[in-house]
Amino acid sequence: MKITGIEAIPYAIPYNHPLKFASGAVDTADHVLVRIHTDDGITGVADAPPRPYTYGETQVSIKNIVEEVFAPQVIGLDPFDREKVHAVMRRTINNQVAKGTVDVALWDLAGRALGRPVHQLLGGWTDSMRVSHMLGFKPAQELLDEALRFGEEYGVTTFKLKVGRRPLSLDIEACHVLREGLGPDVELYLDANRGWTANEAMQVLRQTDGLRLTLLEEPCDAKEAMSRRRLVEKSPIPVVGDESVPTAGDASRELLSGGCNAICIKTARSGFTEATEILGLCTGLGVDVTMGNQIDTQVGSLATVTFGAAHEATSRRAGELSNFLDMSDDLLTEPIAIADGRISVRNVPGVGAEIDGEKLSRYRTDR
Ligand code: MUC
Ligand code: MG
Structure with missing residues (x-):
């Protein structure tokens, strides 16, 4: 199996009740949904919550680092060769949320491919x-x-x-x-x-x-x-x-x-x-x-x-x-x-996050 593409989709869903804390506040989930596609037709998915006041990453920086820096070096790798993907990501310092999300999407992909829950x-x-x-x-x-x-x-x-x-x-x-x-x-x-x-x-x-x-x-x-x-x-x-x-x-x-x-x-x-x-x-x-x-x-x-x-x-x-x-x-x-x-936990292959296509179309901010 080979990775054929990685999407980093920005979206925004408002909060009914904002959360305030000492380092910041959140009133909109302006996150990035990461999807890793393969030539087998299996896709792994994970969510990136940008927290600039905590790690310095933003919605724009996460999308950019995943699509422009990681994806070109990761496309063509076997998604089970996780350490090779990590070796690529290690060449860029920081950007922990972008890296963590790619990793969770790879595990999701592995679970789906093996037919086993990731837990x-x-x-x-x-x-x-x-x-x-x-x-x-x-x-x-x-x-x-x-x-x-x-x-x-x-x-x-x-x-x-x-x-x-x-x-x-x-x-x-x-x-x-x-x-x-x-x-x-x-x-x-x-x-x-x-x-x-x-x-x-x-x-x-x-x-x-x-x-x-x-x-x-x-x-x-x-x-x-x-x-x-x-x-x-x-x-x-x-x-x-x-x-x-x-x-x-x-x-x-x-x-x-x-x-x-x-x-x-x-x-x-x-x-x-x-x-x-x-x-x-x-x-x-x-x-x-x-x-x-x-x-x-x-x-x-x-x-x-x-x-x-x-x-x-x-x-x-x-x-x-x-x-x-x-x-x-x-x-x-x-x-x-x-x-x-x-x-x-969800006893289905992968992490268990099935994305509602209609909702993603409604909330994505890149179209
Ligand atoms: C927490 O435990 O700190 C607030 C900022 C952040 O990055 O995570 C939250 C919760
Ligand atoms: Mg904390």
Whole structure:
């Protein structure tokens, strides 16, 4: 089998409820759908969410790098020779989301060609993942209302609160209101997207002591190495690296230098291949992992479930899988359902994302 073409299709689907966080905000899913075609007529598909404020990539840059830089060197290769495709992509630095999306599309293609679900090819540990819902910036009472609604409607019992605001009292109050309103059994953890300094993060930890928060993600910029290390040493809860660790090399640097002691894995920026390397590093070192969300569509969320459910360590904690619910529409022919707080893998060949052609025509922005 040979790769005959790669399409990177820009599209835009508005959000009904924008998500705001310390490093940015999303009100439209202006993503890129990547399709890899072969001479066998089999096509692999994956979704790229550009996050300029996190990785510097845009919708235009992802389309360009995939179609103009990667595609000419990858066309003609066997899609099963993934390492050769990665060798091509390694010649371009950064561009993690573009690379990760090509990788997921290759795995999807492989699954379709072999007639096997990719969650099985990757590890086949379980068939569903518990869902964690990400709460963006809002007044405390609105956060509580949203969390209660997710509990009632979907059975979700784990929430990641976006923090990193100033004054710190905004987030401290939100933590207290959520814990009081949700009761002791709901899991709550924080993600500051580098919004604070390490010392501010310490102050928040002191003032939320007793609220049983479980994780603190990307509290400050990991480049502030000395203060970040001090925070990691003193924090009573694991400090999770997210945007500081898109590659296995980044993860090993941050873990070994004490910049974090847990890792957020995101298939959107690491694909399945590099996510597997990061996971191996973490399980080898005895470090906890979470399956993160890059504010993914349903196509992207299926990739996260596929990888997360494939391995024991990634399915231990709830994965961040529900923010597509805030979108006005999506591209799948069959929407993802959240039942009893869980999302199931799709037992079909590939990752399971069947794209609705009519919807893609409606939302694509290149025609
Ligand atoms: C997260 O976990 O940080 C926000 C920006 C981004 O790239 O991902 C999201 C969620
Ligand atoms: Mg994060």
